[in-house]
Structure formats: structure tokens, C-alpha cells
Amino acid sequence: MANQNGALLRAKALWQAQAQGKTIARFSAKEKISLEEGYLVQDEVRRLHLDSGSRLVGRKMGMTSRPKMLQMGLKAPIQGFLTDQMEVEEGGVMPWKNRVQAKVEPEIAFLMDQPLSGKVKAREAQAALGAVMGALEIIDSRFTNYDFQLPDVVADNCSAAGFVLGPLKRLARNLDLTNLGIILSVSGEPSQFGSSAAILGDPLLSLVSLVHLLDERGESLEAGSIVLAGGATAALALKPGAMVVGEFSMLGKVKFSVEANG
Numbered sequence: 205m206a207n208q209n210g211a212l213l214r215a216k217a218l219w220q221a222q223a224q225g226k227t228i229a230r231f232s233a234k235e236k237i238s239l240e241e242g243y244l245v246q247d248e249v250r251r252l253h254l255d256s257g258s259r260l261v262g263r264k265m266g267m268t269s270r271p272k273m274l275q276m277g278l279k280a281p282i283q284g285f286l287t288d289q290m291e292v293e294e295g296g297v298m299p300w301k302n303r304v305q306a307k308v309e310p311e312i313a314f315l316m317d318q319p320l321s322g323k324v325k326a327r328e329a330q331a332a333l334g335a336v337m338g339a340l341e342i343i344d345s346r347f348t349n350y351d352f353q354l355p356d357v358v359a360d361n362c363s364a365a366g367f368v369l370g371p372l373k374r375l376a377r378n379l380d381l382t383n384l385g386i387i388l389s390v391s392g393e394p395s396q397f398g399s400s401a402a403i404l405g406d407p408l409l410s411l412v413s414l415v416h417l418l419d420e421r422g423e424s425l426e427a428g429s430i431v432l433a434g435g436a437t438a439a440l441a442l443k444p445g446a447m448v449v450g451e452f453s454m455l456g457k458v459k460f461s462v463e464a465n466g
């Protein structure tokens with residue numbers, strides 16, 4: 205199934221599962237699938253999003269921290285895309301419609317001031333930054349019980365389902381992001397505690413990795429893009445009615461709630 209037709213079929217299976225609020229078995233359960241094939245499926249998933257009227261607004265990194273690698277049993281950083289439709293307004297309500305097994309995780313987000321491409325160095329990535337924000341990512345795997353291998357989850361756009369951005373902090377290039385404390389609370393209960401250090405030792409290195417991963421596929425990062433650097437803690441399961449708050453040293457709070465009657 206290495207051809208584009210195979211990729212499109214798999215993309216449609218993921219797209220339909222999402223539309224129907226169902227999950228499917230991972231592709232690798234049936235036949236071998238390579239990482240590159242996973243990315244070809246993700247390309248088709250992206251096309252389906254864009255054809256349905258969504259706009260590409262940024263990128264996300266996955267598996268960039270030990271807590272996430274341990275939780276999911278996977279080891280290599282991966283990348284996916286973000287659309288305008290995925291954004292949940294800060295303080296807003298996320299509809300439960302079509303959500304199946306949603307989880308939330310705290311992340312550091314960047315807003316790019318300048319584009320980045322090729323084999324960039326950390327120094328160049330830092331100089332291209334516009335703003336940095338505390339963020340919450342909502343993931344919702346289209347694979348039953350989050351049972352997947354790396355190529356499957358890449359195909360499924362790294363489980364991307366939504367994101368919430370905290371207040372913009374300008375002058376990101378002057379901030380030290382290496383050890384910001386993070387608390388994730390669900391419905392008033394502080395439940396996960398972490399540090400931005402969990403993200404490859406420095407979230408900036410996640411940005412560097414992203415640009416390298418994009419470059420391997422002939423892509424680059426545009427100015428104005430949002431970048432999610434990856435979950436700093438293990439993800440927590442969401443339920444209808446949940447109230448979620450992420451608290452970040454220096455970057456402030458970011459919150460949303462989940463629609464009550466799913």
C-alpha cells in the first residue's frame with residue numbers, strides 16, 4: 205500500500221472515523237507500514253482538512269518528552285499540522301461532538317516571526333521567534349485505545365484534535381524557556397506537574413527538530429505559524445464537563461472547559 209491511492213484510502217478511513225465519532229484499528233495491525241508511508245497518509249489527511257475549508261495555521265511536535273514517550277511507549281519525535289478549526293478560544297468551551305477518547309496535555313507554544321527552513325541551528329531558531337505562550341493540546345486518537353505504532357500515529361496527524369493558546373508574551377527570543385514550572389489541573393484538582401525542561405531539555409530544541417523533520421520532507425516553517433513543542437507531562441483523559449487549567453511560570457494561565465452534555 206505504498207502508493208498514493210493506499211495513502212488516500214487510509215486517510216479517508218481516519219477522516220470518516222473522526223466524522224462519525226468512532227475509532228479504528230491501527231493500520232500496522234494488518235500490514236507493515238513505514239514511517240514515510242505514515243507521513244504520506246498524513247499529507248492526504250491534511251488535504252482532506254484543507255478541502256473542507258480549514259486553514260493551515262501551524263505545526264505540532266509529538267513525543268518530545270520522556271513523560272510522553274513513557275506513556276505511549278514510543279521514542280522518536282514526530283510532527284503534524286494544526287488548522288484554524290482546531291483552535292479552542294482561551295477560556296472557551298470545547299464541543300464534545302465527535303470527541304471519543306480525548307486527552308489534554310500542557311505544552312509550550314511559539315508564534316513564528318520569521319520563516320525557518322533547512323538545517324537550522326538553535327541560535328537561528330531563537331532569532332526567528334515572535335512570541336511564546338503556555339498552551340494546552342487536546343489529542344484524540346482515531347485509533348481504538350490509543351493503540352498505535354509510530355507510523356500509525358504519524359498518519360493520524362499525531363492524534364491532533366485541538367489546542368488552546370495562553371496570553372501572548374512578546375520578546376520570546378529574550379526569555380529563558382529551559383525550566384518553566386507547569387501545573388495541569390482538571391476540575392479543580394492539580395493533576396500533573398512538570399517543567400518545560402522535559403521537552404528535549406529546552407522547547408527551543410523541539411522547534412529546531414521540527415524544522416529538520418520538515419526539511420527531510422521538502423517542507424519548511426512559515427512566518428506567522430504556531431508551533432506546539434510537545435506535551436511536557438503525560439496526557440490526562442477528558443470527560444464532558446471537565447474544566448482544565450494550565451499554569452506556567454512566567455507565561456501565565458491558559459484554560460478551557462469541555463461541553464457538559466456530550
Ligand code: OOG
Nearest residue numbers: 266267272362363434435
Ligand atoms: C500522540 C501525540 C503526541 C505529544 O505532545 O507528545 C503529542 C499521542 O500521544 O497520542 O502530541
Ligand code: MG
Nearest residue numbers: 309341434435
Ligand atoms: Mg502534544
